[in-house]
Amino acid sequence: xxxxxxKFVISFxxxxxxxxxxxxxxxxxxVTDQVVVTLDVDSxxxxxxxxxxxxxPHIGVSANGSIGSSSWLVITNGAAGYSLAVKASASPALVSxxxxxxxxxxxxxxxxxxxSVGSGAKEFGYSAYGTDTATGTWGTSASCGAAxxxxxxxxxxxxxxxxxxxxxxxxxxxxxxxxxxICFAAQQNAVxxxxxxYTATITGTAVTL
Amino acid sequence: xxxKFVISFxxxxxxxxxxxxxxxxxxVTDQVVVTLDVDSxxxxxxxxxxxxxPHISITANGSIGSSTWTVITNGASGYSLSxxxxxxxxxxxxTDSFANYTEATPGTPEVWSVPAASKEFGYSAYGTDTSTATWGxxxxxxxxxxxxxxxxxxxxxxxxxxxxxxxxxxxxxxxxxxxxICFAAEQDTVxxxxxxYTATITGTAVTL
Numbered sequence: 001x002x003x004x005x006x007k008f009v010i011s012f013x014x015x016x017x018x019x020x021x022x023x024x025x026x027x028x029x030x031v032t033d034q035v036v037v038t039l040d041v042d043s044x045x046x047x048x049x050x051x052x053x054x055x056x057p058h059i060g061v062s063a064n065g066s067i068g069s070s071s072w073l074v075i076t077n078g079a080a081g082y083s084l085a086v087k088a089s090a091s092p093a094l095v096s097x098x099x100x101x102x103x104x105x106x107x108x109x110x111x112x113x114x115x116s117v118g119s120g121a122k123e124f125g126y127s128a129y130g131t132d133t134a135t136g137t138w139g140t141s142a143s144c145g146a147a148x149x150x151x152x153x154x155x156x157x158x159x160x161x162x163x164x165x166x167x168x169x170x171x172x173x174x175x176x177x178x179x180x181x182i183c184f185a186a187q188q189n190a191v192x193x194x195x196x197x198y199t200a201t202i203t204g205t206a207v208t209l
Numbered sequence: 210x211x212x213k214f215v216i217s218f219x220x221x222x223x224x225x226x227x228x229x230x231x232x233x234x235x236x237v238t239d240q241v242v243v244t245l246d247v248d249s250x251x252x253x254x255x256x257x258x259x260x261x262x263p264h265i266s267i268t269a270n271g272s273i274g275s276s277t278w279t280v281i282t283n284g285a286s287g288y289s290l291s292x293x294x295x296x297x298x299x300x301x302x303x304t305d306s307f308a309n310y311t312e313a314t315p316g317t318p319e320v321w322s323v324p325a326a327s328k329e330f331g332y333s334a335y336g337t338d339t340s341t342a343t344w345g346x347x348x349x350x351x352x353x354x355x356x357x358x359x360x361x362x363x364x365x366x367x368x369x370x371x372x373x374x375x376x377x378x379x380x381x382x383x384x385x386x387x388x389x390i391c392f393a394a395e396q397d398t399v400x401x402x403x404x405x406y407t408a409t410i411t412g413t414a415v416t417l
Contacts, residue, residue, distance in 0.1 A: 029416040035256040043403030044267040079402035172400040
């Protein structure tokens with residue numbers, strides 16, 4: 001019994017001294033400090049200067065349809081991405097003095113659809129395509145058409161003076177940006193648009209989300 | 210008999226007296242042990258928080274910043290100052306992050322260079338006790354968002370691991386030794402999402 005007690009006491013003392021020494025050593029010989037480093041990445045967005053559009057071919061007594069296109073390049077580092085919307089400055093959008101093309105009329109108001117102008121009407125509308133443009137909404141052609149005829153698989157809608165989104169993404173763009181093409185189409189069907197120069201001013205607005 | 214005894218006694222007495230006097234005449238010594246304990250101690254200053262500049266954006270790709278620590282120690286074998294991050298990667302925002310700087314030879318500081326399509330965050334150091342062979346010969350962190358060309362940078366470790374940026378084998382001056390840590394971030398042909406990014410860096414000074 002005495003032997004056990006003696007061993008126990010010695011072991012306890014050794015352990016106690018070791019812990020004391022270790023603690024003292026740690027506290028005495030190491031010190032730390034923390035530095036918080038902050039970097040701000042500013043949000044920014046740019047939109048390129050979309051080229052003016054001269055629709056072709058000219059509409060005449062023997063040509064009923066005309067198309068054209070322009071494109072915008074959007075660059076942003078917005079963490080939640082961006083949206084690109086378009087609107088017309090007037091209603092109807094395409095006018096020439098007292099004459100005009102009506103804004104394209106959809107079967108379901110405001111919902112893009114395959115291009116189709118009713119008889120006795122002359123209308124002006126638009127579609128879009130690009131990396132950030134929903135093909136479910138705007139069609140799958142990735143082209144504006146040819147020879148005055150809109151691309152068959154594109155979906156068109158009429159302008160309003162309110163913004164309508166044609167492209168969006170939820171992340172930053174590549175540094176080279178994302179290009180979105182807007183397609184314009186005009187058609188007269190069994191009626192003549194009065195000769196003249198018709199113009200529409202379309203505004204594209206890119207905003208960070 | 211008495212006479213002989215008295216003479217012998219006198220001779221013995223004189224001998225003893227002489228011997229004693231002789232001892233006193235040749236010197237005696239004593240030693241006093243004086244003990245002084247010099248306790249080992251080390252301190253590190255409070256490094257200032259860093260706001261890197263300029264802001265990175267769609268038109269600005271690089272940003273730099275720096276902080277300093279002053280270490281004071283009387284440790285007989287000197288000290289070492291090391292750093293580590295607290296997260297992987299070190300520099301993060303709520304939604305995005307900069308990768309830890311990648312070196313050609315992992316873990317070996319090199320002249321700052323971020324490859325295309327990358328965005329990275331790294332660090333370098335300079336000071337009296339910082340090896341110029343390892344960390345470069347620059348004595349500044351750069352300017353206008355560009356790291357100094359002669360400094361060498363490294364990324365923080367994925368698993369927080371201390372990396373020594375300064376060391377010496379003797380006591381410091383009483384005013385201490387200041388070591389500067391340089392931070393750099395860059396995006397190259399890719400955008401870091403807009404936001405505020407932070408990294409918490411711990412400096413640890415230990416006696417050797």
